[in-house]
Amino acid sequence: REAESFKEQGNAYYAKKDYNEAYNYYTKAIDTCPNNASYYGNRAATLMMLGRFREALGDAQQSVRLDDSFVRGHLREGKCHLPLGNAMAASRCFQRVLELDHKNTQAQQELKNASTVLEYEKIAEVDFEKRDFRKVVFCMDRALEFAPACHRFKILKAECLALLGRYPEAQSVA
Template sequence: MAKGVNSAAEQAEQLKQDGNHYFKKNRFAAAIDAYTEAITLCPNVPVYWTNRALCHRKRNEWGRVEEDSLRAVRLDPKSVKGHYMLGLALLQKEIYAEGIRALERALDLGRGAHPNSYMVEEIWQELASAKCKEWVHDSAKRTLDLQKLEKACEIALEEKFVHDLSRKMDTDGVGYSTSEQLAALKLIFSKAAEDDKPTDIPDYLCCKITLDIFRDPVITPSGLTYERAIILEHLEKVGKFDPITREPLHPSQLVPNLAIKEAVGAYLEKHGWAYKLD
């Protein structure tokens, strides 16, 4: 019995390798067939499902991407690719909140496993794009709602002005009071719209190397904060020293800067335009 199980597992692994070969050749239908056979033999291996989901993604078969990704994350809740593809599929269906949550989960898992891998950067790009689209949608709605409310308030003040004129002889006083109220009203609505107007991101929320807003900030013993992937790349390719202070620095000395990460999260929550990518 054990021999039969091992044989099935070996066959499934060979089919996965075949699928990978077909995928690299852009033969996605053949790759899907190979992964499907592997799944038939060993249905509890998450990578077979995520590999097939990737093929479906290439063919824009988003319903099947969602199905395979869901199966993968049920088998392995820590599957980076599973959560990533699920997020992409949900976003295609314009289910933004759930799609963004799936991408955020994939990003957290990816950072924990391979913080400077290409996939972490790819996930961030997709997440930032989704967040920005969500902000554009919500911002447009907020702007329209504010405009409608401002107009309603102006009409109400004008009606009050007419009503007061009919009851008072001091028309100059009434007109001056209404003018002041209208000016105050415009100021209030102008301030209410400020959060949706792009401005410069505060320097303390940006990496000193990339000059971009932090995604995964880490702090060094010298007290400087860098983007994790960028400082790790520097330590690996340039040398084991702090790029600014030039003091010796080892990857093990990097500590997540939770205060800055929380500040970035709060800032992005309030200023969604800051997710916009150049």
């Protein structure tokens, strides 16, 4: 009962876009009742809004450990993996959502986004071997649109910019 009250307060702050306060109340709800999947799911959503994808991933994973049929938990887990550049893991999460809810349009779109990132990764790998660094930069720019928190993509882009002699740009990426 107390945990539910904390969750409701968290929801109110989330609705006002006060994500730090929402985070605090969802944490209180979790501390009071640590076996509720939706509390972890709510805190994961809040952390995502704060751009804290690694922490959000942990909460999303905990939510689906507690309830494997929690659709929003699987969706949030995928939506944490993708910005971090884990497109294959994201795909698995979105596929799980579609197993649970085959009409989930958000999961369908996110699965396409994850496939796009995987495709850009493959192309970049081939082009890097061919030493076509300009094309690798292009691919990493496209991949970073979906995976803005991916250090691996940023490092590869910076490395290729440096190999192209574009040092100031390389430095600003890294």
